[in-house]
Amino acid sequence: AGARAVAAVDLGATSGRVMIGRVGAGVLELEQVARFANGPVQRADGWHWDLEALSANVRAGLAEALRREPSIESVGIDSWAVDYGLLGADGLLAEPFHYRDERTVRGVDAVHAVVPFEELYRRNGLQFLPFNTLYQYAVDARLADAEASLLIPDLLAERLTGRRVAERTNASTTGLLDLHTGQWDHALAEALGIPISVLPPLVDPGETIGAAGEVAGLPVIAVGSHDTASAVVAVPLSTPHAAYISCGTWGLVGLELPAPIVTDAARAANFTNEGGVDGRVRFLRNVTGLWLLSETVRAWSEADGAPVDLPSLLAAAADAPTPARLFDADDPSLAAPGNMPERIATLLGMPAPGAEARPAFVRVIIESIAEAFARTVRAAADLAGREVDVIHLVGGGALNALLCQATADRSGLPVLAGPVEATALGNVLVQARALGAFGADASLEDLRARVAETFPPRRFDPHP
Numbered sequence: 001a002g003a004r005a006v007a008a009v010d011l012g013a014t015s016g017r018v019m020i021g022r023v024g025a026g027v028l029e030l031e032q033v034a035r036f037a038n039g040p041v042q043r044a045d046g047w048h049w050d051l052e053a054l055s056a057n058v059r060a061g062l063a064e065a066l067r068r069e070p071s072i073e074s075v076g077i078d079s080w081a082v083d084y085g086l087l088g089a090d091g092l093l094a095e096p097f098h099y100r101d102e103r104t105v106r107g108v109d110a111v112h113a114v115v116p117f118e119e120l121y122r123r124n125g126l127q128f129l130p131f132n133t134l135y136q137y138a139v140d141a142r143l144a145d146a147e148a149s150l151l152i153p154d155l156l157a158e159r160l161t162g163r164r165v166a167e168r169t170n171a172s173t174t175g176l177l178d179l180h181t182g183q184w185d186h187a188l189a190e191a192l193g194i195p196i197s198v199l200p201p202l203v204d205p206g207e208t209i210g211a212a213g214e215v216a217g218l219p220v221i222a223v224g225s226h227d228t229a230s231a232v233v234a235v236p237l238s239t240p241h242a243a244y245i246s247c248g249t250w251g252l253v254g255l256e257l258p259a260p261i262v263t264d265a266a267r268a269a270n271f272t273n274e275g276g277v278d279g280r281v282r283f284l285r286n287v288t289g290l291w292l293l294s295e296t297v298r299a300w301s302e303a304d305g306a307p308v309d310l311p312s313l314l315a316a317a318a319d320a321p322t323p324a325r326l327f328d329a330d331d332p333s334l335a336a337p338g339n340m341p342e343r344i345a346t347l348l349g350m351p352a353p354g355a356e357a358r359p360a361f362v363r364v365i366i367e368s369i370a371e372a373f374a375r376t377v378r379a380a381a382d383l384a385g386r387e388v389d390v391i392h393l394v395g396g397g398a399l400n401a402l403l404c405q406a407t408a409d410r411s412g413l414p415v416l417a418g419p420v421e422a423t424a425l426g427n428v429l430v431q432a433r434a435l436g437a438f439g440a441d442a443s444l445e446d447l448r449a450r451v452a453e454t455f456p457p458r459r460f461d462p463h464p
């Protein structure tokens, strides 16, 4: 039988892409058909996402995918988590906010005044992030007017199919999913004044959401619509002793577990239990990832009035000496957009670097991210009581050899880098399985074996 083809839409916080995935006997490949920039846009009331631009790019990308590959059988959509759009009878009530908008700080206080964090953690198992959807709802005056609230991938699926659903892995990042039943926690929503009518019916990865009229009537199949859930599907984990880092804007660092861990120690270390595909648990912690680098480069490019060339900067950073001082990549002062070099310099207790000091500064950023990765892998292993002997690093960060080597050196563990496009691959694999390309009862282990065969990782051994 020839290869089966699907279309994967994968939206990250700094760029989005539409891919054709082909899956068959001995075939697993991705072809990028569209790539477009994404990022926070500043409006009068704060930071937002330009949903109309994203939506137009997705539509154009899918049309192009179908033009290139008429045998495409389905569409799957994933994106970053937690953000949502409110729908009324006539569509979107307002442009979705960006999770980095600082308004959520007020939401945190409002929610914790009603339900203390300890209790939230027992119920939803989520690490504290000030932008978790439930905190955003607490400061969203329009929630009461909404018929439904849809997370970003579900919102785009609704535009294609007219169906309003909540895919379960991404719903797990709202804070409103009961960790133990996998259903909406209606009692929690009611206590927080969130109308349960806005919470749509839940669907699992592999289920068909509906037919996309404008994309040749193709089925939109739910995938791990939380990008990190799709990425973890395509991490070629081969033993329980393997940790993963899904590294893009964020570094999501942890383990795949069969059951959640909601101990006091896990809560204190701020580890999350997010929903994975096939009911697996993504036990991980968010570490600030390439955001620090992309925001720094953005600031320098603005200052120079010309784009800074990242590859040559990284090459120069590799030649810079290993820095004596690092900063905490997870410092909350680095979360908001803007002035990144100054804010990092403040943490280091030094002035912002001049042009000649940029390579050394980039080196400090990368080593600081690697240090946070290493310490978080150790924490995950301790909390789960598992020995970890290898780290898989997937996502755009896998292209950054300096980061991969520094992570190996600082953790003392081998780093297996790749696949770079793990998220899109996970999206493709879950669609292909739903279409029967692997046999109905193929496990994640079967899918990962195919990834390992087709995308051999690049190995970085720790230096003594």
Ligand code: LRH
Pocket (backbone or CB within 6 Å): 012, 013, 079, 080, 081, 082, 099, 226, 227, 228, 248, 249, 250, 252, 286
């Ligand atoms: C990564 C990610 C991460 C979330 C954050 C909002 O793209 O989905 O898993 O915590 O964005």
